[in-house]
Amino acid sequence: MSDVTKLIHEYLRHNKKFPHVFCAGCGHGIVLGSLVRSVHALQLPKDNVVIVAGIGCSGRMAVYVDFNTVHTAHGRALTFATGIKMANPELNVICVMGDGDALSIGGNHLIHAARRNIGVTALVLNNQIYGMTGGQCSPATPQGDMSMTSPYGSLEQPFDTVDLAKAAGANYVARSTSFHANQLDKLMQEAILHPGFSVLEALTPCPTQYGRKNKFRHVVDMYNWLKKNTVKVEKWKEGDSRIPTGVFQNLDRPGLEERYAELRQSLQPQE
Amino acid sequence: MAHRRRRKRKELFAQGNEAVAQGALLAGCSFYAGYPITPSTEIMEIMAQRLPRIEDGVFLQMEDEIASMGAAIGASLTGRKAMTATSGPGFSLKQELIGYACMVEAPLVIVNVMRGGPSTGLPTSPAQGDVQMARWGTHGDHPIIVLSASTVPECLEMTVVAFNMAEKYRTPVILLIDEVTAHTREKITIPHEDELEVLSRMQPAVPPEWFKPYAEAARGVPAMAPIGQGYRCHVTGLTHDQMGYPTSRPDEVNEFMTRLFRKIDNYYHDVVLVDEYCLEDAQYAVVAYGCVARSARHAVDQARERGHKVGLLTLRTLFPFARPAVERLCMQCEHVLVPEMNMGQISREVKRVNNGRSRIRTLNRVDGQIITPSEILKAIL
């Protein structure tokens, strides 16, 4: 068996009715692949891994993998994840959200999870569009870009997930893309291992909804765009103006669940 | 037994909100997530004090009421008994995830201390305006259990009942109290642990490879595997099959939806709780709940003193609606009075089951004031 086949057997649900919902060329599957490879590389017991997903194409990935999986409500994944982690700090809780999920309807939860520094890994699959609902503008859609609800080009300035998470106090903040699978794997493992709240943004193509409206004729063009328009954060710091990828914040504040355990300890009646 | 009776029970002079918190802890609640709002805040403050002091107890102040619901459901999925409490505006925000809890069958207690509405309304005044919202607030057809309490001791008692029903039927249970009951101080007695019936959800009896997380185990209720114990289930708000995977196959959807209703409807006699007071020979009945039931009891006593055959039906369970008890009442009594601090949310249920047998009258107040015994007495005589 090839390594990939082994991973498929080990981590995909056998009793789940495939095929999956992702369109041909969708980048979400690449991020899911990276997630599975990372869990495998870190040798996390499957029973301990909890995937908490929002609603969107990205959120659908939870159902395919053989972990504890919770497909929540649009925007609310982090609130469930917070409850799960606080109730059982032993678990590896990984949140999967779209850009609409994490930055729009769930934007408040994102900044508060960061402020609280809850020990959860937040994956933001940013395809710059509402994929599932048919290609409407999202808070990550670049100014001027086309969507079903910005037929004359978006007028609004998008959020930068990395800046937002950094400012809100997340312990670990990183960005990669579904073109850079090796970097994505590396950052994914770091994000999962890092104590406290970590945010990993994956820029990822949605050929069906975003590509179609923004003059990407072929799926490959979208991956090439990611290749050409991103640069390692180190080079970006030297003045390159392309989208930086890599690690942007690396703090070691203790996670909320650790501070809570200390509080509980201190309140124990002394003998 | 004799030995048990001699043991001294702890007595407290407590508010309704305090009694709710006491009841929750007695019922085994170990997780609270909430957002402050008058007149429910004391529940949250007591939980903030107490939970970090008990083993595994978790208290969280979340960023809003939606987040509080999410966190509480998450905790419930890991096997915790979880609670959140709020009031009108926060209860509105919780609605989407109340439906989620119904859908994934997560045991959970949601307390709503009713204040005047709509909108910000009357933050410090009592009302009963959220009764139909508790029943129908979340979208989609769904069953739900809605309980109420009319005295401080009942706040404790009904909170324990709420947890037990949530666990037994794997469902969110809403406890509706009102500002007056929440802030009235009365003596409550804390029962000993062994005097209380405390129920917990059914756990899987088979190993993970045989387990079907949404297949009926008993009474229409599936067993529930806590996250992290080897069962690796899928939980989704999408309509799902017995494995928990999304489905839109009409036969599977139908099976799921009918089971969801059946698990509560079939145990109606267990879920529907009412108190009957002086009803045996009554020719005139009052149907009430919450603080109004208290006024009604005084009114009934006064009417009886004057020789009128009046009785009271207090609804402790608001939904499912106490149809058999109210039907009986309507057969027996010529007149039924439904006093409420809203424009008629339970009276419409009474009228629905009456079928023209009895004359149903309403007495409504929506000015943030309680309905007094003398008002009820006046309406009766």
Ligand SMILES: Cc1ncc(C[n+]2csc(CCOP(=O)(O)OP(=O)(O)O)c2C)c(N)n1
């Ligand atoms: C409360 C609520 N509002 C709206 C929706 C409809 N809805 C479903 S997915 C979605 C957007 C998905 O976009 P994104 O989060 O970027 O995920 P993607 O599909 O692009 O992966 C919306 C608006 C919903 N399910 N719930």
Ligand code: SF4
């Ligand atoms: S619509 Fe876009 S995001 Fe959704 S599956 Fe298709 S390509 Fe992926």
Ligand SMILES: [Mg+2]
């Ligand atoms: Mg998107």
